[in-house]
Amino acid sequence: MDVAKLLQQHVDLMDDMFKEGLLDEQFNQLQQLQDESNPNFLEEVVSLFFEDSQRILENMTETIGKDPIDYKVIDSQVHQFKGSSSSIGAQRVKNVCVTFRTCCDKEDKKGCQDALEDVGEEYNLIKKKLETMLELEKQIVAIGGTLPFMEGC
Amino acid sequence: MHLILFLPFTPPPPPPPPPPLFSQCLLWVLVVLERNANGHRQRKVLLVEDTRINRIILRKVLQNLNLLCDEAENGKIAVDLHVQGNSYDLILMDKEMPVMDGHEATRQLRLMGVKTPIIALTGNALQSDRELFFEAGVNDFQTKPLSRDKLVQLLIRHGVESSIPAAG
Numbered sequence: 001m002d003v004a005k006l007l008q009q010h011v012d013l014m015d016d017m018f019k020e021g022l023l024d025e026q027f028n029q030l031q032q033l034q035d036e037s038n039p040n041f042l043e044e045v046v047s048l049f050f051e052d053s054q055r056i057l058e059n060m061t062e063t064i065g066k067d068p069i070d071y072k073v074i075d076s077q078v079h080q081f082k083g084s085s086s087s088i089g090a091q092r093v094k095n096v097c098v099t100f101r102t103c104c105d106k107e108d109k110k111g112c113q114d115a116l117e118d119v120g121e122e123y124n125l126i127k128k129k130l131e132t133m134l135e136l137e138k139q140i141v142a143i144g145g146t147l148p149f150m151e152g153c
Numbered sequence: 154m155h156l157i158l159f160l161p162f163t164p165p166p167p168p169p170p171p172p173p174l175f176s177q178c179l180l181w182v183l184v185v186l187e188r189n190a191n192g193h194r195q196r197k198v199l200l201v202e203d204t205r206i207n208r209i210i211l212r213k214v215l216q217n218l219n220l221l222c223d224e225a226e227n228g229k230i231a232v233d234l235h236v237q238g239n240s241y242d243l244i245l246m247d248k249e250m251p252v253m254d255g256h257e258a259t260r261q262l263r264l265m266g267v268k269t270p271i272i273a274l275t276g277n278a279l280q281s282d283r284e285l286f287f288e289a290g291v292n293d294f295q296t297k298p299l300s301r302d303k304l305v306q307l308l309i310r311h312g313v314e315s316s317i318p319a320a321g
Contacts, residue, residue, distance in 0.1 A: 026298050033213045048206050079249055079276075080162060083204040086276060087298045 003145035010136045011148065013129065020092075022126050027089030031149035040149075043137075046130050049088045053123055056081045064116050074112060075104035081119065092122045196313050197221040199241040201231040201258065202274070203250040204282040207297070211245065214301050218308070227251055228258025235262060241269050242313045244298070246291065248282065256289045263290035269313040274299060 017023045034041040056077055063074045082097035096119040103111030137147055198220050202208050208224050215222045223239065225231040227250040244262070248255040259271055273286040273294045283294050292311060295303060 026300075029298070029300050030210065032301075033210070033217065035217075036215065045206065045209060052206060059155065076251075081206060083276060083297070084206045085212055087204070087207045089298075 003140060003143055005134055006140045006143075007145060007148065010133065010140065013133055013136065017036050017126075017129055017133075022092055022129060024090045024091040025089065026087065028149075030089065034150060043134055045088065046134060049084055049090070049152060050127060050130075051086050053081065053127070056084075060116055060119075064112055067112065069107075069109060069112065071104050071107050071112075078104060078115075078119075080082060085123075090123075090126050093119060093126060195219065197223065197240075198313075199223050199225065199234065199239075199244045199269075201225045201228060201245065201250070202247040202253065203227055204247075209249075211299065214299075214304060216300070218305065220313075221310075222290060228253030228255060228261075231258050232261045232265070235265060235267055243308065243311060244269050244271045246271050246273050246303050247297075248273060248277075248286070256285055259286065259289040259291055270313070272307055272311075296318040 001053035014023075030042055030045060034145060060074060060077045060081070063070060063077060078097050078100045082101065083092055085097060096115060100112065100115035103115050139146060161167060174292065198215055200208060200215070200222055202211065202224070203226050208226075212222050223234060224242070225234060228246075229252045231244070231246070232253070234290055246255040246259055250258075253261075255275075259273070262269075262271065270292040271290065272295050273283075273291040275282055275286075275294075276297050286294055293307060295307065
């Protein structure tokens with residue numbers, strides 16, 4: 001596939017992610033941090049987000065599965081997830097975390113269980129799209145193209 | 154006889170040129186200065202933040218602004234760094250951290266006599282959060298995530314000059 005088509009696919013994917021509220025302006029900030037001295041910065045940060053998120057989700061699942069639920073522990077876990085998702089611009093994941101924390105404050109077991117399910121769904125959705133984005137970027141660079149946010153670097 | 158003297162680091166002004174009397178011999182006082190290419194001391198920021206991904210991102214922003222950066226995963230490490238004799242031009246202080254949170258770390262630093270500007274960072278924009286942080290002794294308050302532009306404004310506001318590259 002030629003560079004122009006891949007670039008268009010990249011543009012369309014990014015537009016969709018922003019329009020659907022999956023990503024916010026913070027993601028643009030991250031793209032702008034990638035430069036010649038750190039050409040893989042975005043991939044490194046996104047990969048780290050995936051690692052941390054997987055671990056946090058597993059921990060949250062374990063905490064919610066206990067009886068009684070330790071709401072301080074789950075709140076701390078949600079706080080971490082909210083922080084990292086906010087820093088990467090994963091807006092919908094962050095928003096679910098905000099709701100989740102409210103349920104923790106109220107010690108609402110059902111609310112927490114539902115929020116855990118929601119946050120898992122939102123995370124899986126953004127993860128899939130970001131993986132597609134990273135794969136497109138690798139292909140673009142491999143055939144000599146320049147990523148739109150790297151132009152001028 | 155040629156003498157070369159090495160003296161410990163001393164602050165500006167730079168040494169005067171060698172007087173004419175010593176022009177025939179190589180008696181120089183070499184003062185090793187920690188300076189960047191523009192001749193300014195590189196400013197140093199302490200980043201106090203428990204979430205690793207947040208530290209990585211802010212570290213990159215600070216590096217791009219030509220600022221040195223130390224990192225602490227919690228408030229106690231931040232306090233310990235000062236007890237060990239480190240000093241900074243600015244401190245970015247997260248609120249919720251294990252071991253010691255941002256409020257307590259700020260209080261302890263002020264009790265130690267640390268005058269460095271401290272910027273509180275939090276994901277909440279609650280008035281109660283702001284009040285607690287200001288009572289603890291911070292100079293400023295920002296909601297996360299902290300963008301490059303907001304950070305530059307903070308640096309200028311708190312007198313932390315750096316070789317800030319033009320916005321690109």
